Amino acid sequence: AQKITQTQPGMFVQEKEAVTLDCTYDTSDPSYGLFWYKQPSSGEMIFLIYQGSYDQQNATEGRYSLNFQKARKSANLVISASQLGDSAMYFCAMRENTGNQFYFGTGTSLTVIP
């Protein structure tokens, strides 16, 4: 089974609007971390936001927030007030306490329309 599933290959959003990128995960480890990365066309993976499995509140970092629904095993990224520079690939990732590697989804390509 896929550890991380991102079902939206591509998304479009109007500049200044909010957008939600979906991510579901699969793990039996009670302790894990969820991460979102941005990958512009230049190729570098840029860390955006982190949510721990025991965190009671949803994580926020500036215009990024993570909608964490533990029972549904979802960790959706919300980008508010989209900017043209937000156009990029976005990857959801997970690391389990019992493991070493980060598992990545297949990504969502976000295009911000002026």
Place this chain on the structure above:
Amino acid sequence: DTGVSQDPRHKITKRGQNVTFRCDPISEHNRLYWYRQTLGQGPEFLTYFQNEAQLEKSRLLSDRFSAERPKGSFSTLEIQRTEQGDSAMYLCASSRDRPFNTEAFFGQGTRLTVV
């Protein structure tokens, strides 16, 4: 620049040749990862080092691939007898050891093209 550094950024090689990539992690990070990313896909795990010890290898890492981190600092990834299917972006990342859920920082990658 104190980020993760990878060299070279681009490599074109003929099929059957050997190639070696280098990764310099963030200096205080003792965890180092290699990932491979093909077009339209997410990064796929190749291998992981804790200091100089290679603790985990993916099934993707065939016998033609070898990685080292001799002094727990920089790492090299070598591919022997390259094949066209090896064409991909090779990403290196590093992270602190604790807390376990700390994020990994990625380099800009080495794009390999096998012709």
